[in-house]
Amino acid sequence: MCGIIGYVGDKEAVPILMDGLKRLEYRGYDSAGIVVIDACGEVRMMKREGKLKVLEDGLAEHGLRGTLGLGHTRWATHGSPSEVNAHPHFSSDGEIAVVHNGIIENFLELRAELEGKGHTFASETDTEVIVRLVEEALKGGAPDLEAAVRASLRKLKGQYAVGLLRRKEPDKIVAARLDSPLIVGLGDGENYIASDVPAILNRTRKVIYLENEEIAVVTADGCRVTDIEGNETVREVKEITWDIDAAEKGGYEKFMLKEIHEQPQAVSKTIMGRISTDGKEILMGDLNVTPEEIRGLRKIFIISCGTAFYASNIGRYLLEHYTNIAVEVDFSSEFRYRNPKLSKQTLVMTVTQSGETADTIASLRMAKEKGCKVISVVNVVGSTIDRESDGVIYTRAGPEIGVASTKAYTAQLAALFLFTLWVGRMRGEIDDGRFRELVDELQRIPAKVERVLEKERHIRSVAEKYYRATNAFFLGRGFNFPNAMEGALKLKEISYMHAEGYAAGEMKHGPIALIDEHFPVVCICTGANKYDKMLSNIKEVQARKGRIIAIATEGDDRVKDIADDVIYVPETVEPLSPLINVVPLQLFAYYIALERGCDIDKPRNLAKSVTVE
């Protein structure tokens, strides 16, 4: 996610802006920039690729002075990490500047419209269309920056938190938001905007949380908030009581818990802009694979590690369920040392959060050496795997700070589902009716994940019953077999409790020998198909005094008679159920680790990105 800070007052803006950006560094970024209106009333800016130190060194050489300014750290979503793509972005005359956090879904059509009016764009970003729309609105008669911003925001689809300044109105910052957080900080004779509390907590604890489609005009003397229609709204000033550490986690105790709760956003952002407005097609962007190649595919190989490997296995179930393509999944660390049978009709995919996992990079290079095209599902734009893949499907989970992957996993599942629909449609293997159903249900998933998160207190109470166990099983079938393995990985890596994910049907082939009354067994038994088989697996475990924790569909009365604990989740179609069913597994692991006093965000022996073999 990008970081925004703005200042207007009587002090030099640059030190305040840089300090604020440093306090937002934890959010992850790949470039940064600053813009001020200087004492001569000129708009002056500097932006640099890389860490804030690079920008700081640049500012030390060519200082910017002025008491009004905006700062930004960019987490690339549209356009690679680079100086030219860094914010702020400008009107064609350089007199208006914008910084932005979010995704403008319809930026390509807006860009084409603006190019038709003679605009040439400096960057690949979606953000640049915002400031050019504002410029056009002013040319079209908008009386001031505020009115021009209001007119422009109406044309945007997607999510935004924006801050703008204008040379001709040097005493104000105009800020606005839709589905991307933005606050106004109130000081004494000076005021701020920021995308998150930590940026300004050392300067003020008085903040206004802007609501969706509200516009704030911020001057040194105060702040006026209006709605998108222009009606003034009186907003409550909140007093922040958090300390900095809690503020960076948005008030959550750990980054992992914050990221578990960010999953509805991560999934909706990953879907955003990838379903055509008429709902009839999936927009995958340029994957550098032709429809003929997709139709000629005989095999897809998906390679990955850890949590991404379990997402990949669900991708295999999806692709084999909806298309006639054979799919094989392998650990990157195995694939690269095998002699896999690849051909021109084989598409290789990698799935990776960081895009820097050494074994996955090596496997990607081996596949390309063997003449295969490689498409990757990646969260970090500009990462090695992003740059070396033929095509990329970005998950838009934002930076994932907790070592244990959560929101990146559910975003990967959403991306793999979209890819499956795209391939199935292209190959004529998914009919219109089924396609419509699946697209509609996919768009309901964020709200259904939200509903599971509302059960957090119950899930915590279940976890607290089992935190002393030394072993656990996670059982699932079909799409939820890899999901069960992911649940086991979560528990292992943050609570250090031994856990295994297993195909439920395999229990009788040996593992059931381990079961006794000290052995919690998490059973994912949602969905109609294979339900009865799952119940009989549960009964097998129960007969041996195993403790059953069932993940079941709301309204399922049968399972509660045989399970010690039941966590109910909303119903969905089986292929999408892992996105919902994994949430209780994540929270179960989290609260067991909390009870066990583990270092949840930085588990022992683990790194966020395994860049070594």
Ligand code: AGP
């Ligand atoms: C997941 O919780 C782990 N932190 C780890 O298994 C991770 O998924 C694995 O290292 C792969 O990382 P990547 O997705 O960045 O390639």
